Amino acid sequence: MPNPKERSAPARQVRPATEGWTQQKDAEGRPLLQFASPRRGKPPVHLADLTPEQRVEKVTELGMPGFRAKQLEKHYFTHYTHDPAEMTDLPAAGREELVHGMLPPLLTEVRRLQTDRGDTIKFLWKLFDGALVESVLMRYPGRITLCVSSQAGCGMNCPFCATGQAGLTRNMSAGEIIEQIIRANRVIAQGELGPAEHDGERVTNIVFMGMGEPLANYARVMQAVRVMTDKKHGIGMSARGITVSTVGLVPAIKKLADEDIPVTFALSLHAPDDELRDELIPVNSRWKVDEALDAARGYFERTGRRVSIEYALIKDMNDHGWRADLLGDKLNARGRGWVHVNPIPLNPTPGSIWTASTRAAQNEFVRRLEAKGIPTTLRDTRGKEIDGACGQLVATAEDEAVAASTPLED
Structure with missing residues (x-):
């Protein structure tokens, strides 16, 4: 919470609000959350949608011996192609039909x-x-x-x-x-x-x-x-090089922890207090900050993989020193050595008055977290000039x- 000096000279507090667009609301006037995908046509079934066993079955259905599935896997996952002309180890007769059936353009x-x-x-x-x-x-x-x-x-x-x-x-x-x-x-x-x-x-x-x-x-x-x-039967990447992020879907975080695939888990937190996060991250109305942090800690305990906390620093909204202190306290209350914080200077969208924190505020936020023993790295905002950075x-x-x-x- 704020220290006495901050109470006597309160920092400016900007409230979250949309600009240039209207946030969809539910019947109660709360920001609408869409968990289910709208009903639309499905993309064609692709080799990557299937298990290795299902791939063999489908190749057989297409009139080829099952071992052709392994050849298709190599062409696609190793040579990065779905062009039949490049797959000369497949028989010419039926090659086009097989490749189109297993590797449709997506x-x-x-x-x-x-x-x-x-x-x-x-x-x-x-x-x-x-x-x-x-x-x-x-x-x-x-x-x-x-x-x-x-x-x-x-x-x-x-x-x-x-x-x-x-x-x-x-x-x-x-x-x-x-x-x-x-x-x-x-x-x-x-x-x-x-x-x-x-x-x-x-x-x-x-x-x-x-x-x-x-x-x-x-x-x-x-x-x-x-x-x-x-x-x-796939690309063969290291699970440790894969980061799965979420704004805080707690039941799914717990499910991910039980998958026995040690991916890096990242929680997009952006505010340590429910008062602000309710407005900033609408899903916080379902699962509060402490519930999301508890689930993140549970992921670490189950997998041994250190959790990343993503925190977009927005000028005068969530970059106050007392919020860095509160975040550090909440993380330390769940133990040491289980978490790493990535503050990210906000990448503003065209026409927005929302902007990144000042360099001084960024440095102070990092300093306060590090003072509490929290490993913290200010994120490189790569791709801003082509609107390719986070949130853009x-x-x-x-x-x-x-x-x-x-x-x-x-």
Whole structure:
């Protein structure tokens, strides 16, 4: 809580409010939360949607021996292709039908934006039904990170996030999630992400911080994670390089802890007090700060994996020194060594008066957390100049116009 000096000279407190758009409300006037995906047509079933056993069954149904599934896995997960012409180890007779049946096109690239340095690319993808999603590919020294989308739109309705302004269009399939990685790996292999550091470069880190609330699309996200980490029948990535984030869906956090897949778990907290978080993160009306932190601590206890706390620093809204103290106290009350805090200077959306905290406020927030023994790292806001940073992913009117004239890939 605030110390006496802060009470005598209170800091300015800005309340969360939408700008340029109207937040959807329920019958009681509360921000509308969409947990269920609206009913729409489903994307075609893809190899990545299936278990290895189901892949063999489907290949057999398509008139080929079951072992052809393994060949398709290698072409797709290792060579990053779904082009039948490149699969010369498959028999010519029936090859087109087999590949189209197992690897149907899922994403059409509408446009890409690249930073001047060439180390960050934002992709706009058109899905089979015309829905638009984005992913962001980033090169760092020693690693390549891809920020993937798990839903078209988002139903969590957070007032400071561009993605949630239009609500939830639909859940993405596991295949659509995986295809973002495959297409990114193809771009890397073709040398389009700047000079390579070594041969065979590919995406090393995945962050589920693109469009959507990953844990609201739980089953498909977990199927995608299994494909990412499967060394025999999938991409073969390390689970430790995969970060699954949430705004605080407590039952799903507990379920994730029981999966026995040691992904990194990130809780997007953004406020340590319920009074502010109720307004800033509408799902806090269901599960309060302490419930979310208890579930996060439970994840650490179950997996041994240190939890990340994501905290967007917004000027005069949630960047007060006393909030850093309160956050540190709440984390320490649940033990030491289980958590790491990532403050993130807010990435404002076009036309917004919401803005990042001052450098002095950022430094003071970090100093107070570190003074309480909380490991804290101020996040690099990569991709701001192409609206590819956290909270900026949204299909604009210009994007929609370009997408409307872009034919779907065959």
